[in-house]
Amino acid sequence: MLTLPAFTEGATITDPAPSRQQSLASRRSFAPDHGSLTVTPDLRISRPRIPLALAVPGTLVALAMLLPLTYLLLRAAGAGQEALSFLTSPRIAQLLWQTILLAGAVTLLAALLGVPLAWLTTRTDLPFRRFWSVLLVLPLAIPTYVGAFTLVAALGPRGLLQQALEGGFGIQRLPDIYGFGGATLALTLFTYPYILLTVRGAVLRLDPGFDQASRSLGAGPWITFLRVTIPLLRPSIAAGSLLVALYTLSDFGAVSLLQYDSFTRAIYLQYQGSLDRSIAAVLALVLVSLTGVILFAEAATRGRAKYYRSARSIESLPLYRLGRWVVPAVAFCAMTGLAALILPVAVLLYWFGRGLASSTVNFDSLWLPMISSASVSMLAAATALLAAIPVAILAVRHQGRFSATIERVAYASFALPGIVVALSLVFFGANFVPMLYQTLALLVFAYVVRFLPEAVGAVRSGLLQLNPRLEEVASGLGRRRHQVFLTITAPLIAPAALAGVTLVFMSAMKELPVTLLLSPIGFRTLATTTWNATAGGLYALAAPSALLLVILSAVFLPGLLTADRQAESEHVLDS
Amino acid sequence: MPQHFSALRILTFRLLALLGLALLVASCQPAAPGSGPASAAGTPGTLTVYSGRTEALVGPLLDRFRRETSIDIRVRYGDSAELAAAILEEGANSPADVFFAQDAGALGAIANRNLLAALPDSTLNKVDPRFRSANRNWVGVSGRARVVVYNPQSVQDQQLPDSVLGLTDPVWRGRVGWAPTNSSFQAFVTALRRTEGEDVARRWLEGMRQNQTKSFANNTAIVQAVASGEIDLGLVNHYYLFAIQKDQGAISARNYHPRDGRAGAMINVAGAGILATSNNQEAARRFLDYLLSPESQTYFTTQTFEYPLLQGLPQPQGAAPIDQIKTPNIDLGSLADLDATLRMLRDVGAL
Numbered sequence: 001m002l003t004l005p006a007f008t009e010g011a012t013i014t015d016p017a018p019s020r021q022q023s024l025a026s027r028r029s030f031a032p033d034h035g036s037l038t039v040t041p042d043l044r045i046s047r048p049r050i051p052l053a054l055a056v057p058g059t060l061v062a063l064a065m066l067l068p069l070t071y072l073l074l075r076a077a078g079a080g081q082e083a084l085s086f087l088t089s090p091r092i093a094q095l096l097w098q099t100i101l102l103a104g105a106v107t108l109l110a111a112l113l114g115v116p117l118a119w120l121t122t123r124t125d126l127p128f129r130r131f132w133s134v135l136l137v138l139p140l141a142i143p144t145y146v147g148a149f150t151l152v153a154a155l156g157p158r159g160l161l162q163q164a165l166e167g168g169f170g171i172q173r174l175p176d177i178y179g180f181g182g183a184t185l186a187l188t189l190f191t192y193p194y195i196l197l198t199v200r201g202a203v204l205r206l207d208p209g210f211d212q213a214s215r216s217l218g219a220g221p222w223i224t225f226l227r228v229t230i231p232l233l234r235p236s237i238a239a240g241s242l243l244v245a246l247y248t249l250s251d252f253g254a255v256s257l258l259q260y261d262s263f264t265r266a267i268y269l270q271y272q273g274s275l276d277r278s279i280a281a282v283l284a285l286v287l288v289s290l291t292g293v294i295l296f297a298e299a300a301t302r303g304r305a306k307y308y309r310s311a312r313s314i315e316s317l318p319l320y321r322l323g324r325w326v327v328p329a330v331a332f333c334a335m336t337g338l339a340a341l342i343l344p345v346a347v348l349l350y351w352f353g354r355g356l357a358s359s360t361v362n363f364d365s366l367w368l369p370m371i372s373s374a375s376v377s378m379l380a381a382a383t384a385l386l387a388a389i390p391v392a393i394l395a396v397r398h399q400g401r402f403s404a405t406i407e408r409v410a411y412a413s414f415a416l417p418g419i420v421v422a423l424s425l426v427f428f429g430a431n432f433v434p435m436l437y438q439t440l441a442l443l444v445f446a447y448v449v450r451f452l453p454e455a456v457g458a459v460r461s462g463l464l465q466l467n468p469r470l471e472e473v474a475s476g477l478g479r480r481r482h483q484v485f486l487t488i489t490a491p492l493i494a495p496a497a498l499a500g501v502t503l504v505f506m507s508a509m510k511e512l513p514v515t516l517l518l519s520p521i522g523f524r525t526l527a528t529t530t531w532n533a534t535a536g537g538l539y540a541l542a543a544p545s546a547l548l549l550v551i552l553s554a555v556f557l558p559g560l561l562t563a564d565r566q567a568e569s570e571h572v573l574d575s
Numbered sequence: 576m577p578q579h580f581s582a583l584r585i586l587t588f589r590l591l592a593l594l595g596l597a598l599l600v601a602s603c604q605p606a607a608p609g610s611g612p613a614s615a616a617g618t619p620g621t622l623t624v625y626s627g628r629t630e631a632l633v634g635p636l637l638d639r640f641r642r643e644t645s646i647d648i649r650v651r652y653g654d655s656a657e658l659a660a661a662i663l664e665e666g667a668n669s670p671a672d673v674f675f676a677q678d679a680g681a682l683g684a685i686a687n688r689n690l691l692a693a694l695p696d697s698t699l700n701k702v703d704p705r706f707r708s709a710n711r712n713w714v715g716v717s718g719r720a721r722v723v724v725y726n727p728q729s730v731q732d733q734q735l736p737d738s739v740l741g742l743t744d745p746v747w748r749g750r751v752g753w754a755p756t757n758s759s760f761q762a763f764v765t766a767l768r769r770t771e772g773e774d775v776a777r778r779w780l781e782g783m784r785q786n787q788t789k790s791f792a793n794n795t796a797i798v799q800a801v802a803s804g805e806i807d808l809g810l811v812n813h814y815y816l817f818a819i820q821k822d823q824g825a826i827s828a829r830n831y832h833p834r835d836g837r838a839g840a841m842i843n844v845a846g847a848g849i850l851a852t853s854n855n856q857e858a859a860r861r862f863l864d865y866l867l868s869p870e871s872q873t874y875f876t877t878q879t880f881e882y883p884l885l886q887g888l889p890q891p892q893g894a895a896p897i898d899q900i901k902t903p904n905i906d907l908g909s910l911a912d913l914d915a916t917l918r919m920l921r922d923v924g925a926l
Contacts, residue, residue: 082914091921256756257792261926269926272656273761273913277663419657423664430665438651438670516653517661521623521670532630532652541631 050398051481057390062409064387064449068416069288071424075281083279092286099263099290102183102255103248109188110244113336114195115237119225120329122203124320132333133200134557139340140193140503141553143510145253146530146546148186150347152177152257183260187248189340194247194454194503195240198461201499202236203229205465221320235302235464239457242298242411243503246453249287249415263287264417271419284420291415295408345550348543355540366529370548373525374556376440377508380447381455384504385497387448388455393489395456396463397471407456414453418513421450426517443519447508454507455500462496463489506553526552622648622858623670625662627655627677628845636874640865646858655681656758662850663688672853673862675716677845680762682713683911691848692856694863701867702884706844708908715844715907716866717875718882720813720900721763722830723839724798729807735831739810739839740775743782750807752789752797755925759794759812759843765916767838770903773919780923790925795819802826810839817880817893830894836901844884844907 076083086092120126121133139147155177176182210232214224230237255265263283270280322329391410394403413421425446429437436442466489474484512527519525526549533542626633630652641648651658655677662669662685674691676682685691691712699707699714706715723739736742742751754760768776789806791797797809798816804827813830820826833839847866849859865871872883880891890896920926 082918259790259792269756269917271660272654272756272758273917276914277660279914419660422657423660426661427664430668430670434668437668513657516651517657521649521651528652 050394050400050402053481054390054394054398055402057387058394058403058406061387061391061452062406064445065409065413065452067428067449068413068421068424071427072281072284072288072420075277076285077278079278079282080276083276083282086279087282087286095261095263095266096286096290098180098261099249099287102180102187102260102262103245103294105180105184106187106191106248107241107245109184110192110195111237111241113188113192114240115199115230115233117192117333117336118196118199118203119229120333122200123229124322124329125326126322126329126333127326130558132337134554135337135341136333137193137197137502137557138550138554139190139344140197140506141509141550142190142341142344142546143253143512143527143530143549144186144190144251145257145512145534146348146542146549147190147344148182148254148257149534150344151182151186151189153347154343155182178259180260182258183255183262186254186258187251189336190254191244191247192336192340194243195237197499197503198236198240198243198458199233201458201496202233202461202465204495205462206232236461238298238301239461242294243414243454243457245294246291246411246415249290250417252417252419263290267417268419277423280420284416287415287417288412291412292408294415295411299404341550345547348547348550351539351543352547355543366526366545366548369524369526369529369545370552372523373509373527373549374552376443376519376525377447377505379440379444380451380508381501381505383444384448384452384455385459385501387452388459388500389497391452391456392459392463395460397468407460410456411453413449414451418450418511421446422514422517425449425514429518438518438520440520440523443515443523446514446518447504447511450511450514451504451507454503455497458500458503459493459497462493465496466492502557505556509549509553620647620855620858622646622672622855622862624648624650624673624675624862625658625671626650626652626675627658627681628652628675632879633675636866636871639870640862644858644861644865646861648862656684659684662690667852669850669852671850672855672859673847673849675845675847675866678719678758678762679713679715679844679846679907680758680765680911680913682708682846682848683908685850686710686712686848686908687911690851692851692853694849695860698860698863698867701864703886705842705902705904706884706907707846708848709906710908713846713848713908714863714867715846715884717845717872717879718842718884718897719759719845720832720842720882720894720897720902721759721839722811722813722832724801724809724811724816724828724830726801726804726807726827727829728827729804732831736833738833738835738837740771740779740835740837742788742808743779743786745786747786747808749787749789751783751786752791752800752806752809753783754791754793754797754811755920757793760810761913761916761920762843762910763810763838763841764920765910765913766841766903766905768916768919769905769909770838773915777919777923780919780925784923784925798826798828802828812843813894814880814891817891820893832895832900834901837903838905840900840902841905842882842897842900842902843910845881 117132117136121129121136126132177185206229210228211224214228215221219227249262250264252264252268254260255262256268263286267280267283267287270283271277388410391406395407425442429442433442470492471484471488474488475481479487509525510527512531515523515525515528516531519528526545529545530542530549533539533545624637630650633650637648637650640646651671653661658674659676659681662671662674665671669690674682674685682691686708693712694714699711702715706718707713723735723742725735736744764776764780767779771779789800791800791809794809794811794815795818797806797811798819800806801809802819813832816826816828816830847863849856849863853859867885869885869888872885872888875881876883876889876891880894882891882894882897883889917926
């Protein structure tokens with residue numbers, strides 16, 4: 001259908017005058033020089049100005065994302081002496097250290113789970129790959145305030161596991177689940193799908209030529225994986241890790257239930273116990289600064305390499321045969337699924353059973369929350385995608401200070417605890433747009449403000465893997481800019497964008513603090529229903545809605561992964 | 576690359592279909608007529624309540640109010656402290672008419688910013704002066720007593736100390752549990768500071784820390800740890816024991832109201848106030864009187880095992896009668912500001 005690739009291949013490799021970063025990047029790219037000696041003229045002209053059609057929406061998105069930050073600055077401005085002396089106390093240093101330690105450990109472990117799982121479920125002959133693909137993403141549907149609770153119920157002191165072990169093995173005491181270990185475990189298990197999803201999309205769009213070149217040079221599958229595949233996946237690993245790290249900073253459910261003293265827990269305690277919101281604001285601003293440091297660190301790992309194919313599907317490689325590795329591979333997938341999904345779901349089912357026995361469960365009352373959850377999350381996911389597209393295009397295709405600022409601003413609030421984002425929009429909503437306050441529109445807007453980076457990261461890594469020459473050639477052939485976007489860019493980044501849509505959808509489904517304060521009054525979601533029951537200590541009542549949260553995600557997930565699956569089946573056919 | 580084009584088509588089709596469905600559903604959410612503009616301070620005839628008490632608990636009570644008065648009542652459920660923070664942020668534009676809070680502290684927070692209207696004497700006088708605001712702008716609805724929960728298999732009644740201050744004694748080393756992040760616990764520490772002075776409170780906290788007091792995330796966990804023998808004593812509110820027993824049957828735990836009647840035996844309240852900005856004052860007052868009616872009071876007693884604050888009603892089953900509990904003399908509204916308490920808890924390393 002498209003005959004362009006051969007054209008661009010020559011151009012990429014022989015680019016004589018690197019006029020901008022992307023062409024500079026090609027010098028350091030991992031693209032194998034498979035043989036094109038033809039010199040084709042550089043089709044690009046001088047660095048294009050940023051079109052208004054991108055600059056305007058990009059700026060609007062950035063302004064929206066700045067609202068929580070503006071609110072914090074307003075509140076912190078009223079901070080008294082106490083807040084300032086608190087800021088220089090050893091307590092802050094200790095909180096910072098503990099928070100960084102947690103975020104670092106969770107991100108590392110999540111990457112160690114997510115990257116191999118992404119590779120195993122796409123590039124190998126692992127049995128039941130599609131089953132694992134869905135199963136292993138599902139832990140993302142479990143809110144940490146439920147997941148951590150089930151971990152405590154199962155693994156905590158006098159928990160279900162210990163009761164079982166006492167019966168069978170006479171084990172009296174399990175290692176303490178509370179504190180650093182427990183919080184790290186819980187957050188790793190419920191966030192590694194961020195990395196799995198982002199990396200999975202990237203693996204599917206890898207140029208098989210790289211693998212082939214590596215192997216034809218005599219490298220085995222392990223060397224190829226470590227030295228070719230992993231470096232090529234670097235942007236997606238970094239994008240996923242960024243989400244995990246920032247999510248860990250923002251999480252309250254796991255750290256409160258597992259009693260780990262992090263920044264977000266301190267911020268919540270401050271709101272719980274004090275009239276003085278300025279101390280909480282000062283704490284939250286420290287968290288924003290930490291986000292800034294992480295963003296710069298991530299930007300530093302991006303480098304300038306290009307990651308797109310020079311040509312499409314010259315030939316495809318067969319899937320790797322796992323051979324005798326099939327047993328450890330399946331065991332790895334199974335263990336992860338067991339700990340992150342089966343265990344929490346089993347505890348929920350146990351509560352559910354107890355609820356059925358005492359007939360306190362009313363299923364009819366769950367229909368409306370279920371439909372509300374799905375529809376409002378879908379709206380949020382679609383809106384987030386629309387908002388993410390200009391930000392991602394700017395970041396990838398128009399690198400520079402303006403784009404970098406917009407992209408960083410988009411990430412600035414992601415590490416903020418939900419209650420901070422909620423209160424900031426309560427403040428702006430009630431006082432500046434009272435007509436919209438506590439309406440569905442503002443709720444969707446709030447979800448987008450909270451979860452936009454999930455969509456931006458996904459669209460960005462999709463764009464990085466799309467050869468800009470395709471777009472340039474299309475416009476060179478007379479297509480207008482929006483036509484190029486609709487006919488070339490959009491279809492090719494669709495699978496990556498889908499991963500982003502999935503992430504936002506699942507995050508919005510389980511979102512709590514924003515939903516409680518900003519939804520239309522009387523609006524119930526599965527998350528608020530679950531929370532209402534657990535807040536009253538009625539776990540049997542909480543179980544059905546928490547289970548529905550997982551089931552509903554399981555229903556939507558395969559649909560959202562369709563495009564991924566097609567890319568996958570292409571590999572299979574090619575092989 | 577035809578597969579990509581078809582993928583996009585499928586995606587677009589699905590997204591559009593789902594969006595259509597989503598909008599359709601969203602627009603006909605029966606329980607959410609508020610998806611239209613939510614006018615400031617509510618619409619006359621519609622009472623908007625911000626409730627820090629859960630839907631499972633107060634939902635049936637509100638349904639009955641709606642039926643009996645035909646006043647349309649709408650509720651936003653949330654955490655008491657977060658709702659209080661939201662009301663402070665909303666300022667004059669708050670849609671709330673009534674704030675129904677889990678504890679007196681959250682009400683005090685709003686009251687201190689002059690956001691609550693004065694209540695009529697007829698409402699205030701239904702409860703003992705201990706259980707309402709000294710400034711007459713909120714009223715207690717149900718009572719929650721601080722107790723020491725203990726395991727009768729490992730602790731004899733006569734071994735129990737007269738006061739929680741006695742728990743720093745080495746005999747209790749490693750045997751006591753508390754929940755430093757719990758707002759009821761923090762209110763108790765504030766009361767301790769107010770009644771005994773800063774030094775006594777600080778020394779007590781340090782002594783408890785040195786005595787290896789175990790931290791728990793919440794009161795339910797403490798009661799269960801006592802029943803399972805993980806610890807022998809716990810500092811909690813009185814009703815958790817009864818709630819667990821209702822759920823799981825009898826457990827090996829009992830409540831003890833410290834004999835000395837100081838801060839460790841205080842009775843806090845869940846209560847309600849009316850927003851000064853509400854243009855629904857009349858309906859709001861009816862709602863508060865409804866909460867203090869014998870029927871509603873008995874509902875709290877039987878559902879949550881809290882103490883009724885209207886006098887002369889039956890006490891929660893299994894609980895010590897409220898007029899036999901010796902309590903400290905303290906203005907509950909003054910427990911609102913926890914700053915100094917939080918600082919002290921941080922300083923001693925309990926938080």
